[in-house]
Amino acid sequence: MNAQQAYDQLVAHGRTSTDLASALNLLSWDQQVLLPPAAHAGRAEQIGALTAILHARATDPHIGQWLDACENSDLPRDGLSIEATNIREWRRDYDLAVKIPQDLAVALAQAASAGQRAWELAREENNFSAFAPHLQKMLDLSLEKAAAVGYAEEPYDALLDAFEPGETVSTIAPILDELRTATTAIINAVADAPAPQPLPAGPYPTTAQTRLLHQITVLLGLPESASRLDVSAHPFSTCIGRGDTRITVRFDETDFTKAFFGAAHETGHSLYSLGHCNNGVYGTPMGEPVSFAVHESQSRLWENQVARSQPFWEYALPLAATHFPQLADLEAEDIFRAVGAITPGLIRVDADETTYNQHIVLRFELELALVRGELEVDDLPQAWNEKSRNILGIIPPNDTAGVLQDVHWAAGDFGYFPTYSLGNVYAACLFEAAGKAIPNLSRHMAAGDFSSLRQWLTTTIYEKGRLLRPRDLITAATGSAPTAGPLIRHLQSRASCIYGI
């Protein structure tokens, strides 16, 4: 078999795995959106059966042989070609997959499944100690995984790298530190300023919200022919497969902005997904998202930089007012101010744009301490409450509103949280650069035209797939290495406009 034949085999193998992963995506989407209650046990087994097949395919020794043939040829000579990228990233995926022994992979999957169920119950019953053994188990297995995978400086790096290739504690800690200091200053500065006028009270009927969301997602660029909008308890988006990206929201009839910004956020994820799914490199690394932070940067950019901006509301307010007459007397600026209010609270997923990063700093510091062995699982609730007081200025009344509020650790996702803030950082870097690259972007937005922004993101981010490491991708797109600066400037500017500080 020559190198080209080996490459073709890798493409075919990858496409089939991607097709099978689509089935897995659908099983999971359906479970969160439609599944009859009696079917959950069966669904877990179906997901398990398909996961096992995908794991076996990812560690198929043929991949190693095909890669050897490719690597010992001229195919990867041009490091920035599609072929070189695919070969490099297949190698990364394969080496990572085979480094994790089958027993460990199964143990991780089973513990994650049991852990999430235990977490649900513990959260309902505000009972951390019932959850603690599961958390300990996930932590132990994650450390085992880190050891199997290997790392440059410390085990946390191995876990982080799985979500954010190339990043380490030493690269992200300074960014999060800078963000924490600047955010604290903003929050303190507005603490005594009068809060912006809240939006009119509801009701905002679900049917009218649904119609508005269909209009807005299409306006932002999500094609109706390749997407769905549904309802689920926990909003999310998923790319099932080619031409099939789905977003979910949760409606609150007293506050239309929850579903609205949720939909804008998930639309950002979906635009990025469709940017890969619909091109010819689908099923290979060049047709895949590069990292969790870059994915999050796309959702945050459309949610925060775009949909919370005043120019956006100059176009969107008349549209929203056709559905909700109580908005008819408002100005775009009123909405901009109301949805930019800074109100520190206990719950991450309800946090405003500014406070959000404080929640991430808190979690990053705690999970790093756990992984380093500097904090015991049993001491976690107390450590959480102390950090909550220090960073957010609030002590949770119970663990359900504190250490038990997120599922991530129960699922073994240590190293995931920082990608949220890194996503916010990247979103700000990209939007600042887009503003320089696209003349009159604000005027386009105020006219309901988002095509120039989408086009810029398509060429700088969507079409790049896994060509570059996330940090290098942002550098190439913006012309300079990513820093917290643009995000801090963005948050300061909004606080200044809204609170007059």
Added chain:
Amino acid sequence: MNAQQAYDQLVAHGRTSTDLASALNLLSWDQQVLLPPAAHAGRAEQIGALTAILHARATDPHIGQWLDACENSDLPRDGLSIEATNIREWRRDYDLAVKIPQDLAVALAQAASAGQRAWELAREENNFSAFAPHLQKMLDLSLEKAAAVGYAEEPYDALLDAFEPGETVSTIAPILDELRTATTAIINAVADAPAPQPLPAGPYPTTAQTRLLHQITVLLGLPESASRLDVSAHPFSTCIGRGDTRITVRFDETDFTKAFFGAAHETGHSLYSLGHCNNGVYGTPMGEPVSFAVHESQSRLWENQVARSQPFWEYALPLAATHFPQLADLEAEDIFRAVGAITPGLIRVDADETTYNQHIVLRFELELALVRGELEVDDLPQAWNEKSRNILGIIPPNDTAGVLQDVHWAAGDFGYFPTYSLGNVYAACLFEAAGKAIPNLSRHMAAGDFSSLRQWLTTTIYEKGRLLRPRDLITAATGSAPTAGPLIRHLQSRASCIYGI
């Protein structure tokens, strides 16, 4: 490996395949109910990838080795035990699967996919000759398949046996002949009688229909916790997996009975499916439906014998009238008469209970002639029109309303059609026997209590899985070998009540 270990391996292998088949079921359900238009090409590839895995699993040589170990042991000694049944049926499935060469299996799947697409276009454009080469291809491949699988008397038997184990042309032709003669007599007898009064005109709003259907499906015994009701262009039901059976309907606001009897029909399929899915033998042949005709018997029994009966409407009419005030002045007998009208037409899926079997006779005779080589594909439209005139008394105005109306042949499903009428025959046999076994069944039904009927079907049909061949299953359930007699009596009796003949 001893026999018990081999048996356990077969169970585990079968369960995993069933779990993977669940993913395939979901891909297909989703395609028909929810899929965004841009995703159809991708979905076909996803289905192809999973189908290939299932085919490889079905022909895994380990199965042959495990079966050898089981068959050479005491495990199958009691021929009516769960173990003996599973071993016998695994052997049937495995031998059938390995008899079909991989190349032929792939060619059949590809031709079926292309054939269905070509049929859609040909039907839209009333262009049989564009479809003819695809039909020829499906016919040739089906003959190849019949030769590979083998048969006792003629190739059609091999194709029929895949849908209806144990049946042959010589066993079903006499039943269909008897049915044709009796049906023709009924249709002729009522031809000049005054038609029953039709139901009041609409509108029957979709929202009200939906609420009624939820009530009725629950009333008939479909648990809300294990089912869904959705909308699709072509109504169907599918058992995705354990505790997850889904039905779809199509609403017509001028006529609520279309969705109503559709839902009753699909509920019958679903009750049978849930009867397998939720028991301990799930994933083995004892937890699977035995044949297409038996499956159809369950849908037809609930649709026709139950939901079109006068006792049923004594309970259901007041319920329906709460949703549709225009029904308030009717009597149960009025509905019974209206929904029992005999009105021969061109389209099978719109046919009344009596005429329906004439449509099947027409298709059976034509597909048998094709398979026997007595009829050329090019001559099929003319042959269809002639038979339509002979059997239904109507000549289709075009092929779209004639030979192109059904997808089955495009998908290569030669031998499928007779199972519809056999299902009607079995339904009548079973309901007649149930009426003898359950004292006061009519009174139960008129009181909205269907539990005695469900319980009888559970023990006689649902729980039997693939224990017996279909014909033997009906014999065991009813106490005598199935004949067309009960169905003919049922149709005659209804015609007599409604038309006074």
